[in-house]
Each structure stands twice: as structure tokens, then as C-alpha cells.
Amino acid sequence: MLPSEATISSNGNAREYEARAALMRAADVGDPIMGRLVLQYGPSQAVEAIRARTLPPEFTAKEAQQERPPDLTARLNVWYARLASSNPTADLEEGEKAGARLVIPGSPEWPTQLDQLGASRPLGLWLHGKADLRFSCLKSAAVVGARSATPYGTHIAAEFGVGLGEAGWTVVSGGAYGVDGAVHRGTLASGSPTVVVLACGVNVCYPSSHEALFAAVKDQGVVISECPPGVHPTRARFLIRNRLIAALSRGTLVVEAALRSGALNTAAHALTLNRYLGAVPGPITSAQSAGCHKLLRERKAVCITSPEEMIDLVGVIGDDLATQTRPPAVPRDSLNEATRKVLDAIPTRGGAGPASIAVAAGVGLDTALSALGGLAAAGYIERTTRGWRLRKQPSSYLKAPESDALEPPPIPEPDPTDVPPPPEDFPPTQSAYQPSEAPWPG
Amino acid sequence: MLPSEATISSNGNAREYEARAALMRAADVGDPIMGRLVLQYGPSQAVEAIRARTLPPEFTAKEAQQERPPDLTARLNVWYARLASSNPTADLEEGEKAGARLVIPGSPEWPTQLDQLGASRPLGLWLHGKADLRFSCLKSAAVVGARSATPYGTHIAAEFGVGLGEAGWTVVSGGAYGVDGAVHRGTLASGSPTVVVLACGVNVCYPSSHEALFAAVKDQGVVISECPPGVHPTRARFLIRNRLIAALSRGTLVVEAALRSGALNTAAHALTLNRYLGAVPGPITSAQSAGCHKLLRERKAVCITSPEEMIDLVGVIGDDLATQTRPPAVPRDSLNEATRKVLDAIPTRGGAGPASIAVAAGVGLDTALSALGGLAAAGYIERTTRGWRLRKQPSSYLKAPESDALEPPPIPEPDPTDVPPPPEDFPPTQSAYQPSEAPWPG
Secondary structure, three states, rough: OOOHHHHOOOOOOOOHHHHHHHHHOOOOOOOOHHHHHHHHHHHHHHHHHHHOOOOOOHHHHHHOOOOOOOOOOHHHHHHHHHHHOOOOHHHHHHHHHOEEEEEOOOOOOHHHHHHHEEEEHOOOOOEEHHHHHHHHHHEEEEEOOOOOOOOOHHHHHHHHHHHHHHHHOOOOOOOOHHHHHHHHHHHHHHOOOOEEEOOOOOOOOOOHHHHHHHHHHHOOEEEOOOOOOOOOOOOHHHHHHHHHHHHOEEEEOOOOOOOOOOOHHHHHHHHHHOOOOEEEEOOOOOOHHHHHHHHHHHEEEEEEOOOHHHHHOOOOOOOOOOOOOOOOOOOHHOOOHHHHHHHHOOOOOOOHHHHHHHHOOOOHHHHHHHHHHHHHOOOEEEEOEEEEOOOOOOOOOOOOOOOOOOOOOOOOOOOOOOOOOOOOOOOOOOOOOOOOOOOOOO | OOOOOHHHHHHOHHHHHHHHHHHHHHHHOOOOOHHHHHHHHHHHHHHHHHHHOOOOHHHHHHHHHHOOOHHHHHHHHHEEEEEEEEOOOHHHHHHHHHEEEEEEEOOOOOHHHHHHHHHHOOOOEEEEOOOOOHHHHHHHEEOOOOOOOOOHHHHHHHHHHHHHHHOOOEEEOOOOOOOHHHHHHHHHHHHHOEEEOOOOOOOOOOOHHHHHHHHHHHHHHHHOOOOOOOOOOOHHHHHHHHHHHHHHHOOOOOOOOOOOOHHHHHHHHHHHHHOOEOOOOOEEEOOHHHHEEEEEEOOOOEEEOOHHHHHHOOOOOOOOOOOOOOOOHHHHHHOHHHHHHHHHHHHOOOOOHHHHHHHHOOOOOHHHHHHHHHHHHHHOEEEEOOOOOOOOOOOOOOOOOOOOOOOOOOOOOOEEEEEEOOOOOOOOOOOOOOOOOOOOOO
């Protein structure tokens, strides 16, 4: 799994690895100017230009035409100073010694979806773990959220980790406390690979108490970073890192996020990259769900309440459809309309005769009599000296008179507000009226 | 507040009140055939036709052309039987004695937005309470939800009742346990009128333990029903009643609803009537929020997390805008970019000299020195024998070096994942790349 001589030479360019390792030291992560320089001149020529402290004149001219022309001299000085104090060969050796490998654009393990990042595509990625990054990310979803997650958030994150993993999906996330850690643990439990994208070197353990977690991920998934080995995390690196989480996966799910949260930054990257975006709702009394609700309210994210729904969102059309949530059926649903009307007309207390029941129900006497017989046989009603009334304690083997079900149905609650499930396309039960076009009269 | 002789005669038609009271006995609530009969021939002629057991031939011919022609003879028999066993004059007297009043289309208190219901418009409404129904409903929102609400649901409902009421909005809801009761109590506490729409006669107390609540509503708002006095609630009446809750208000909010819930039926009525629809999210682990999440997921409802957001939804454009939820600001936000870069490059442990800080931060030495001075003065960093490092216990009067604020800002947490609030239009922090059109490569 190391970037052995064989891998490097099979890629035909050990020099390119070293040049990219050098540039990863020189530039800030995601620096678009460095990105354009490398895209246009290649990594080796870029290194030479920086060491010579002279950028190609055409490049300088082109950059000066940018909307906000960068201070190229200052940038070049920074790159030069950092290059002078770094040792890319040592980086490669150190990484290799730690068990990591450098993957660059063109490597077999390079995830080509990162090419969509354009000039801010990472110069290279350090990988540490047994899983193949490119293959793992083919069916992957990012699950992100608050570091200071609530117990609700970590519970949901772990459930989604298990659910996505069991369905054969790889999870991509950061390595922080809270949602990140919980979702990785869930995915590991399911036996699926999981991808941790760090904002520091792959040999740096941040947060340090996640050492065992990262070790488990390396064993079953892969820990990756665009930072050179030994680099420590900073605020800026966390924010830039988020674009990788969004770009690697087919869609991003925000489990919990306060209004000021890095997870919302990842969500914005997902939208910019035309990736799918989901958000898990939570109690409106929880500040840690406010960011999710903002995404839902602005219709930027789809409301996701189960791993199946997330897979439905990011999956292949037709292959990964979630089963529609459906209301439970109760025995009463299978009664026909006339029987239902008769049942509704039967009093709870006292009693009523068939004639008055028929008038109240709005059906003929024959219909009423036949319905009463069926309802009594099924245990819904009983006859008293004062007439028919509802049974107070319905039989536990209550079933609809028409039903041939062998299974005893559950006891229906005597609840007048209980309504039958709305039909698939959700029209109102009473749709006899035609609403006018105006949303409000006058 | 009674339907006094004066009111009836000012409307010029005591006979119409009596005819409508009779028809309210004869027909099921919301019966569209009765609705069409009354719309075409007026209530008095309809009563005569039923008593004569002969519908106008043109009407019969027209009904036979309906997509699913109704059994008019059976319907007429039902109407006839019920009319024969009822006494509309006694109804009016009984209602008046109980302190209620009958309001019919054309009455000054008739809420004309109900005319949108077309043939299923109620034949009349019994009102009991001090508030004027038409005036109260001009600025009104329906708040509905589960009878078996969770403590979360009743808490939210009460909060919305108070919030809507304090902003001058009338609440419309049913009279059930759970969300209905809680939202009325909240609105009553705010001093605003509230409208209870019953599925039984206004003199029937269902559920009976809501007697004190309904008494309070009658004192400050109004209890209404389209059922004649003394009628008991049935399943069908609850469902038909829901269209009134949706039609009376400018928009409906679903606070909590299981997948099988009457609140979803009200929501469907609101959509059919082109009213606004909102849903309050909740924990995805709660079955009582599953219906709300379904509405959000299908983008039928807007995600509502505060009374202000509901008012923003149903209110007048420009007048009732909710303040946008905004992430909190922290002192660090006001640091300029170079200072932030320098702060990010300062180690937590040990220490670093200005030259290495400048290289790590990617700024010039002069910039670094000036930023270090400002950051030290503001209490972010401190100098040790080994160089500069972050202060472990930031001063409680920490402020940004450039800030002239007199108020001491809160202590920022030393959290590298803490991000500045996204700008208004929410672009990603790093937007240097141009995403391609394809949502996923290859």
C-alpha cells in the first residue's frame, strides 16, 4: 500500500511526485493561483519557477487580468521561503515510513471527481489505510455535522453510518468529535469502508483522543489529507478541507449544525459542486439543529429522516429508491362506506334502534340492518336492552366483517379523530369543492 | 351577540335562517349535492322540495351528468327522514338560549373566505363567543397537530400560540387534546382572540374536560361549528370539519402529526385551497413528527421554526417579514485577513519566532510583527521564552484589535472548526473553482 518505487515508476514519473510534494509545502491548501500555475506548466516547471523566483511572463500577464489581481510577488516570496525551508524527499520518506502513500492526479487511485474543483483541486493527497480511495468513493455519501453535537445528533449520525454502510455505501466525513466520529463508528460497525478527510497531516492525530478510531479506519477504510505529513490543523485548513468532503461524495448530509458551523460550509460546497444535499431535522428548540432547519427552510436541502431516504437522494435512479413512508392500516379501513357510516352513527352510551341509526347514518333501513349484523359479529358493537351501542372493550380478535385475514388485527383505538391514510397522491378527503385561483379572497 | 330579531330582520330574512337551520339537520356536513341545491334554488325552496320529496327536474338532470352520478332518490329519502324528525325553530331557540348565534352567508359576520369552498361551503355556522368571527379571521393562522402530542409538541404549540397572539394574529384550531388545546391556551395567554372549530354542536363539550378551556375561548374568542346544536362528533364530521380550519385562516401550520393524523388532512385542505402550509420539524426518532417531515420532504410545506417565520409565511409581503436567522458574531470575525492568518500560524504549545510565523502564515515579516503586537494587546497571544504562543486562558475582556466596541465581547472558544458566518447569499468560502454542469463525473 506504500507509494513504492514500482507504483511511482509505473506512473512513469517519480519526479512529479517529488515536485508535487514540494508544492504541497510551498502553497496554502486549495490556493487557486498555485492550482492554475500547475495546471498550465506542470508541477516540475512550477517548482523550478519558484526556486528561480520568476514566474512565466504569460502567467503573470494572465493573472493580472483577473477581476481582483493577486499580489504575485508577495505570493512568490511566500512560496520561495517555504520551499527553501522544506525537504520534499524527506516528506515522501517520512510518509512512506508512517505507512501512508501519496496519490496525485493521474494515479490509479486518484478520485477523478476532484477534478471538478478546477484550480483549487488538491496538488496531491496523502492516503493512509487499506481501502482504495477511488473505488470506495464511487458509492459514497458525506455525513457531516456539529463537533459539539447533542446526544440526538450523535445517535442519528451513528444510525446513518450503520444504515449507509449496510447498504454498501461508503461514508466520507471529517475526523472531529460529535457527528464525524459517530458516523465513522457506525460505518465501521457495519463493516463498510469509511473515509476520514483530515485538515492536518495524515500522521497527525487531531483530536488526539481519536487515535483508536483513526487506527480502526485505517484498517477498514482510509484516512486522507491534502496537507504534507506533520502539518497541524488550522481554522483555514478546516474550511478548505470541507470542499474535499463535498467533492469526494455523491451528496452531503448535514446531521446537526448550529447557524455558525463548519457543516454549513461543507453544505455550501456541495451545492456549488452540484452535489445532492440533505439535512436531518431536529427539535426547533435545539440550536444544534438551527443550521439544518435553515437549509430546509431555504429549500437548499432535502429533508432526510432515514438512511434509505439518503440513498434514495444520492443513489442511481430506479436502483436505490426508498420505500415511501406509509401510515399504518387499521381494521376499520377495510369497512365499506355504508358500514362505516352506520358505525359512526352508533352511540357510545345508551343505545339506539336500527331505524334511528339508519336516519342518522343517512342509509336505508335494509343497509343499516345488514351492517349492524356484520359489525356485531366482528365485535365492534353490541346489543343492549336500549338498542345498539359501541362495545366498550373491543375483542382482541376484532376484524373487519369483509376481511378474510387469518392474522388477528390489532385492537383499534376508539378514537373519532383517527383518520384513514390519505391516498398516494394525497388529495383531501373532501375534494368536492374547486378552490379558486386567488390564494385569499379580497 | 345573539341572533336577535333585529339582526335577522336587518338581514331581511328570518325565513332563510330557519330554512338553513332545517337543512343543517337534513344534510351531512359538507354534502356537495345539498350545497349545489342551495346555491341554485336558495335554502327555502330546497326545504320545500325536500318536504315535497321532489327535486327540481333540471337539478336532477344536471346531477345525472356528474362524473359519478349520485343516487338522488336515496339521498332525498335521507334528507326527508331527517327533516321530518327535526325542529329547526327549536334549534334556533335552543342555540339562542345557550348564548350562541347562527351566522349564514350574507350575514355581516360571515367569513367570506369560506365561499371558496363552493358546493361544500357550510350551510351556516353556529358561533358562541364574544369575538367577531369575520374580523378575527382577517389575520389568522391555523395551528393543528396531533391529539396524542408529545411534550415537545404541546410546548411548541403553546409557544406559537403566544407568539402569534402577541403579534396580533388570531389562531384557528380544533378543540382536541394535545396541539389544539395547547395552542389555544397560548393564544389566550397572549390576550388575542382564538377560534375553536368543533366537529359537534357548539353546546356540546368534546372532549368534556375542555369545558374550562372552551369557556375561556368564548370569553376572548369564539367557538364555532357547522353542526346543529346537540350534535355529537363522529369520525366523518372531524374530517369534514378540517376544511373549515384550513379555509378560515390564511395558512396552516402542522406542529406534530403522525403519518396517520387528522392534521395531515387539514394540511391537504390548505393546499387544495391554495393556502400557505408550514410544518414544524422535530426529532426524526419521534413518530409524532413523521407527518411533518413527510410534508417537508415532499416540499409541500415550508419549514417553520418560530412564530415569526409563520407570520412571514402567511403575512402581507413587506409588512410581516421575519428577521433572518443569523449566526452569532465573535470577536475573531473583525480581525483582518492578514491578522487572522498570523493568529492561525501561532502554536498552542511551545512557541515560535516572528520569522517562522511569517513563513507559516504566508505574510511578510512586517505584517507579521504588526499583527503580533495587535493580537498580544488584545489578549489572543502571549510571549514566552520560546517565542509567541496562544494564550491558554483568554482574558474575559478580549476584543478585536481594530474594534472600538465599548461592550466587552464574549470569550471566543479556542476552536479550530469554528467558522465565520456565511455571507447573506451563502456562497462557499472557497469559490475559486467553477463546478461543471454534470452532477457527477462519468
